[in-house]
Amino acid sequence: MEGAFLLWLFCIISLLCCTTHQAGLTVSPSRSQFFQRDSVSLSCEENNSSAGWTVRRNTTKGTRAQCGTDWGEAPGSTCNISFILTDDIGEYWCESREGAASSSIQLTVSGKIRLWS
Numbered sequence: 001m002e003g004a005f006l007l008w009l010f011c012i013i014s015l016l017c018c019t020t021h022q023a024g025l026t027v028s029p030s031r032s033q034f035f036q037r038d039s040v041s042l043s044c045e046e047n048n049s050s051a052g053w054t055v056r057r058n059t060t061k062g063t064r065a066q067c068g069t070d071w072g073e074a075p076g077s078t079c080n081i082s083f084i085l086t087d088d089i090g091e092y093w094c095e096s097r098e099g100a101a102s103s104s105i106q107l108t109v110s111g112k113i114r115l116w117s
Contacts, residue, residue: 024045026044028041035114041078
């Protein structure tokens with residue numbers, strides 16, 4: 001009986017000590033709808049750390065890619081889109097080297113160009 005209790009206690013302690021690493025995707029400016037030519041910054045943040053996470057997307061055109069490959073500029077775990085276009089409409093998320101993924105954000109882009117700053 002004592003062995004079963006110790007095993008149960010070990011399992012509980014293991015569950016309490018071990019946390020899963022989950023990143024969150026932050027969009028700046030903080031919105032999900034943009035006008036063409038707006039600039040957008042997407043950042044992966046995990047408990048005030050961004051190590052090992054990259055921004056990925058799946059657009060309505062069917063292109064699934066990591067930031068910096070054929071879209072955006074990727075300094076570290078941040079992705080900057082200088083001039084967002086309607087081709088950039090789609091789902092964006094953070095992904096770790098191990099394959100873990102954050103929740104996703106759907107970005108939309110109006111076909112119109114913003115006339116004010």
